[in-house]
Amino acid sequence: MTDTISTPDMLPTVAIAGRPNVGKSTLFNRLVGRRQALVSDMPGVTRDRKEGEAHIRGRRIRIIDTAGLEEAAPDTLFGRMRASSEMAVTQAQLVLFCIDARSGITPADAHFAQWLRRQNVPVLLVANKAEGRAGTEGAMEAYSLGLGTPLALSAEHGEGLSDLMGEIIDRLPKAPRVVERSRRRADATADADGTEGAEEQRPPGPLRLAIVGRPNAGKSTLLNCLLGEERMITGPEAGLTRDSISVDIHDEHGPIRLVDTAGMRRRARVEQHLERMSVSASIEALKMAEVVVLTIDATLGVHEQDLQLARLIEREGRACVLALNKWDAVEDRAATRQAIADRIETSMAQVRGISVVTFSALTGAGVHRLLPAVRDTHEVWNSRITTGELNRWFEEALERHQPPLVDGRRLKLRYMTQAKSRPPTFILFGTRAELLPDSYKRYLVNGLRETFHMPGVPIRLQLRGTKNPYAE
Secondary structure, three states: OOOOEEOOOOOOEEEEEOOOOOOHHHHHHHHHOOOOOOOOOOOOOOOOOEEEEEEEOOEEEEEEEOOOOOOOOOOOHHHHHHHHHHHHHHOOOEEEEEEEOOOOOOHHHHHHHHHHHOOOOOEEEEEEOOOHHHHHHHHHHHHHHOOOOOEEOEOOOOEOHHHHHHHHHHHOOOOOOHHHHHHHHHHHHHHHHOOOOOOOOOOOOOEEEEEEEOOOOOHHHHHHHHHOOOOOOOOOOOOOOOOOEEEEEEEOOEEEEEEEOOOOOOHHHOOOHHHHHHHHHHHHHHHHOOEEEEEEEOOOOOOHHHHHHHHHHHHOOOEEEEEEEOHHHOOOHHHHHHHHHHHHHHHOHHHOOOEEEEOOOOOOOOHHHHHHHHHHHHHHHOOOOOHHHHHHHHHHHHHHOOOOEEOOEEOEEEEEEEEEOOOOEEEEEEEOHHHOOHHHHHHHHHHHHHHOOOOOOOOEEEEEEOOOOOOO
């Protein structure tokens, strides 16, 4: 087990609960102001609780979208989903209990309303899909649940949301007087430094880390292990995670925003519309990340789909750490490690030297090595080289291997500079430099990687030729 802990946050929490397909995710997207949760007509799309931040009447509020409440045995998938939703309810300062006004009150609504009345948490009854005559009649019927006056709205059409936001603010605890606390902190700073109004250094943002891989590779189990709690729903069923779920953790170096993604199969096997949306959300999370943990089932070895994901990570310019999960179930570890190393060497040359971490997310053995590897890779991904040091190396590289002849004339390469990091990007200037063959580009990139210790991260090399003023 690692020493990471959840990030403390004092934001008031509002949980959205109700039976499946009553519009909880649509309401969640309305409140957070963007399409963050997957929405589909199919019931039971949401499985893991998803968190988002809303700004309502000048206050920052954490909104939690939960899975549909259903009666099921605890050891079943629906039972685990219900347990996750109930945990979110008990941790909230306010619960929005949603019903479908067009369907009327169902026995499931009555059962869970009775359960909510026994919880020590305020409940606001929301009659969603209340547009039209049928919706109005269903909203009136909701009085029978004994949860107070129902608030009729339509999350899909945006009707009644203003009244809902007002009710949320009225029912939450009053916000602390942040202005007075900030003033006292500024006064203390002035007394200590002798200067009034000294501005505090703003801490850097969290490291953005995404966990990707094929279905059933153990991504959600890994996230739970890093958090030290059962945050994600796990089990032997493949494809349990459907949406990208973001959580905040801390290690000894600072905050990390960790995103668990849905498993990505080969494109030819992705048939259902819901799975296509899940894969799109996973790819979007990959693009927004700084470091990507490519999780592989070590008992199955490196699959072609794993290599495709690695190539996607490299094309997007993200740093990558290879995580071999289920290492405790591998019988011949030496042979497995050698086979995986050979496959990486031949098929992933563009990220040569990638960090490989072996562990078991189920038992926690070896997981403590993952985040240090992520931090090291992130540092390499952010590295910069001075122009002087870079060109001294460049001159030596030219002496070892002269540029090739192109159309009977030798290319004249003059100097290099690093344009940016994240990933490290270099620009090579010279006469007709744009005609440089790929083999010589690989020679330069490999030299950069080895000399300046940049293993496992993409390196970009751009070519800039000089224009001949007499060409025309």
